[in-house]
Amino acid sequence: MALLTFKGGVHPPEHKELSNRIPIRDATVPKQVVIPLQQHIGAPTKCLVEIGQEVKKGEVIGEPTGFVSAPVHASVSGKVVAIKDVPNAMGRMVPSVIIENDGKEEWTQLEDHPDYMKLSPEKLREKIQKAGIVGMGGAAFPTHVKLSPPKEKPIDIVIINGAECEPYLTADHRVMVENPKEVIEGLKIIMKILGVQKGYVGIENNKPDAIEKMKEAASGEPNIEVVALQVKYPQGAEKMLIKAITDREVPAGGLPMDVGVVVQNVGTAFAIYEACRYGKPLIERVVTVTGLGVSSPGNLRARIGTPVGDLINECGGFSNGPMKVILGGPMMGFAQFTLDVPVTKGTSGVLVLSEKEYVPSEKYGPCIRCGRCIDVCPMGLMPSMLSILSEKEFFEDTKEYNLFDCFECGTCTYVCPSKRPIVQLIRLAKSLVKR
Amino acid sequence: MAVAKKQQELVVTVSPHIRSEETVSKIMWTVSISLMPAFIMGVYYFGPKALLVTALCIVSALFSEWLVEKMAGREITISDGSAFLTGLLLGMNMPASAPFYIPLISSFVAVAITKQLFGGLGYNIFNPALVGRAFALITWPRAMTTWIEPTAAFVGMDAKTTATPLGILKEEGMHKLLEVFGDKMSLYTQLLVGHKAGSLGEVSVIAILIGAAFLLYKRYITWHIPVSYLATVAVIAWVFGGKEGLFTGDPLVHLLSGGLMLGAWYMATDYVTCPSVRKGQIVFGIGCGFLTMLIRLKAGYPEGVMFAILLMNCFTPLIDRNLKSKVFGARKEAGK
Known part of the structure; x- marks a missing residue:
């Protein structure tokens, strides 16, 4: 059977072999955690603690200030030693709470629910909201908001995103192999909340062990189907995933809910299960530490707030002449200037590119209009024209070429033989054009 | 390797951080290589003259590219293969009997005027090799429509002139x-x-x-x-x-x-x-x-x-x- 997919896309070298067979292990809990008070898209949180205050593990330290927001919890027990601005993965300064770990690992009171499936949808949603769960694939959009679609947008399909289409990353892969039951339970909770009868798990075909485990875990669930997807970037982009699995096209400028679909990442589904079953807030996540620039790549379950430098050290430190440290994958991740930046809810990987993998990208040539970017653009745009217009500062004209439909996946820039910084030129235009 | 020490030297750029191996010069040189069978057949049928005409086109194309870029203070791009390809294509579009100045001048028109004066690679409106050929055809109509018979023999004798199949079809x-x-x-x-x-x-x-x-x-x-x-x-x-x-x-x-x-x-x-x-x-x-x-x-x-x-x-x-x-x-x- 032909594998499901979308039109366009590319297949960069995967490099998943560096870490896809290495079981998840717990990262050493750091002496000090740095917890940004905003780790999600939406309103920031209000700080609830003061310097000197003792906090327990799982205690709320940042309270949401709106509906589109998510609480932030202490990931260790200990004392608040500072509240200050620290750079996040995007290089922006974010107010953060710094907690000195007392090593006691003392939990705050958690609400255990062995019979969680008997809870009402409202109650389940509330537990997810309280646990501070956000999309863990990278976008970090508050999950309870996605699970509260307006009445006029009926949802009939839920998809768990196990594509993990970014090269190198294997965190979701390992979660599916090691915790398939929990991921399926997470999916069932989402389906219950939304009153949906049909659930899918979409997995790229380069993870046969994950597909097998997930199929096994879903074998008793007639409403849940595990589907294999073609290995192609950006297969895990929501719109592409929905197209591949349901053949529904999210309208330009629209959201998945416009076609009756809600997509959640594998890690998010796992966190949802833990929140509903044990009342556990989102204070840790699986992070792939990989790339030829790190001695022994692996998949670590790290506390939120762990500095990425600690994770690199834990994986044997640098090797092969490290050139770039990237949070996220190589296609959409952010290069870091400091290793003090903490792991947050949206950190899927720490990628260290070595001299061997590093490509300098300062020098580029004119567009030769070869059309490769047009062929691969998953959104059907003309990145060549967008880049030329932006380069020549005809910013307003970029709107005619559907500027705002670009979700900056970087596929065009990957294939460009002139090595043009197409995505960056598009970002520039977006920031200068009024919608 | 200690992590802290290395931090100062990290490179920070925007995503994506990986790029395909395709480059403009790889494309240009590959296209040039793919023309070799046709070019070799041309040399086989029309002898060393075919080789000479094409070589003159290529040399003139590279020189024209260098000259304009030098004068305009732009980066010299003759190694990217695009001027070579233009010269090669123009040569392959010439009769093997063309006198030496035709390849030299029309290749200059192709690269210096059609391509470089419009802004260089990527900015030209017209196909440079074809403009070069059109220029030659209009400037030297007789030389550009005098065709020699293919001989396959590498001998010094003057080949007979003849008409192209399309010429025969049209006239007779x-x-x-x-x-x-x-x-x-x-x-x-x-x-x-x-x-x-x-x-x-x-x-x-x-x-x-x-x-x-x-x-x-x-x-x-x-x-x-x-x-x-x-x-x-x-x-x-x-x-x-x-x-x-x-x-x-x-x-x-x-x-x-x-x-x-x-x-x-x-x-x-x-x-x-x-x-x-x-x-x-x-x-x-x-x-x-x-x-x-x-x-x-x-x-x-x-x-x-x-x-x-x-x-x-x-x-x-x-x-x-x-x-x-x-x-x-x-x-x-x-x-x-």
């Missing part, structure tokens, strides 16, 4: 063509292999197709322009090409003759001067085919490939603007 008709080449089978075979008069790189259709197949396999070109171009030529040749009325033309003679194959696979597919969206490429190919046949059947020249492609080059921006790619999830506008 199909019966004369059959008289010259024997029967129909032998005509097609010789047209295919390349034993005919013509520009030195266009004669061997089979060699051109080998190169084109390689480019298709490498995905450096796609079928859209060549196939729509050739199909249009075939249909028009069949319907209007015969002397005995509609539907009596011989499409194969038209497909296998003149510069059509070289033009359809190598000149019309020039990235810079053809549309970049697939449906636009099909329109472009059909336009090229229509204009080629209009010239071949109704205009003063026996061959129309060059002017057809150059005319369609003018329409490229218009086609690209009006036939944009289909945006994912684009809403259908009401009433359309």
Whole structure:
């Protein structure tokens, strides 16, 4: 059977072999955690603690200030030693709470629910909201908001995103192999909340062990189907995933809910299960530490707030002449200037590119209009024209070429033989054009 | 390695952080290599003169590129292969008997004027090699339409001049063509292999197709322009090409003759001067085919490939603007 997919896309070298067979292990809990008070898209949180205050593990330290927001919890027990601005993965300064770990690992009171499936949808949603769960694939959009679609947008399909289409990353892969039951339970909770009868798990075909485990875990669930997807970037982009699995096209400028679909990442589904079953807030996540620039790549379950430098050290430190440290994958991740930046809810990987993998990208040539970017653009745009217009500062004209439909996946820039910084030129235009 | 120590040296750039291995110069050199079978066949049929004409074109192309870039204070890009490719293509579009100054001057027109003065690689409106050839044809009409007979023998004797198959077809008709080449089978075979008069790189259709197949396999070109171009030529040749009325033309003679194959696979597919969206490429190919046949059947020249492609080059921006790619999830506008 032909594998499901979308039109366009590319297949960069995967490099998943560096870490896809290495079981998840717990990262050493750091002496000090740095917890940004905003780790999600939406309103920031209000700080609830003061310097000197003792906090327990799982205690709320940042309270949401709106509906589109998510609480932030202490990931260790200990004392608040500072509240200050620290750079996040995007290089922006974010107010953060710094907690000195007392090593006691003392939990705050958690609400255990062995019979969680008997809870009402409202109650389940509330537990997810309280646990501070956000999309863990990278976008970090508050999950309870996605699970509260307006009445006029009926949802009939839920998809768990196990594509993990970014090269190198294997965190979701390992979660599916090691915790398939929990991921399926997470999916069932989402389906219950939304009153949906049909659930899918979409997995790229380069993870046969994950597909097998997930199929096994879903074998008793007639409403849940595990589907294999073609290995192609950006297969895990929501719109592409929905197209591949349901053949529904999210309208330009629209959201998945416009076609009756809600997509959640594998890690998010796992966190949802833990929140509903044990009342556990989102204070840790699986992070792939990989790339030829790190001695022994692996998949670590790290506390939120762990500095990425600690994770690199834990994986044997640098090797092969490290050139770039990237949070996220190589296609959409952010290069870091400091290793003090903490792991947050949206950190899927720490990628260290070595001299061997590093490509300098300062020098580029004119567009030769070869059309490769047009062929691969998953959104059907003309990145060549967008880049030329932006380069020549005809910013307003970029709107005619559907500027705002670009979700900056970087596929065009990957294939460009002139090595043009197409995505960056598009970002520039977006920031200068009024919608 | 200690983590803290290294931090100072980290490179910070925007995503994506990996790039494909494709480069402009790799494309240009690969296309040049794919032209070798056709070029070698040209040298085989027309001797060292073919080699000389092409070499002069290439040298002049590289020099022109260097000169303008030097004068304009731009980066010297002669190693990217694009000027080499233009020179090679122009040489292959010349009769092997062209006197030395024609390749030198027309290659300068191709690279210095058509390409560099419009802003260099990526900015030219017209296919540089074809402008060079058009310039030569208009400036030296006799030299550019004097064809020597293919000999295959590497001997110093002066080859006889003769007419191209399309010239014969235009002036005297199909019966004369059959008289010259024997029967129909032998005509097609010789047209295919390349034993005919013509520009030195266009004669061997089979060699051109080998190169084109390689480019298709490498995905450096796609079928859209060549196939729509050739199909249009075939249909028009069949319907209007015969002397005995509609539907009596011989499409194969038209497909296998003149510069059509070289033009359809190598000149019309020039990235810079053809549309970049697939449906636009099909329109472009059909336009090229229509204009080629209009010239071949109704205009003063026996061959129309060059002017057809150059005319369609003018329409490229218009086609690209009006036939944009289909945006994912684009809403259908009401009433359309």
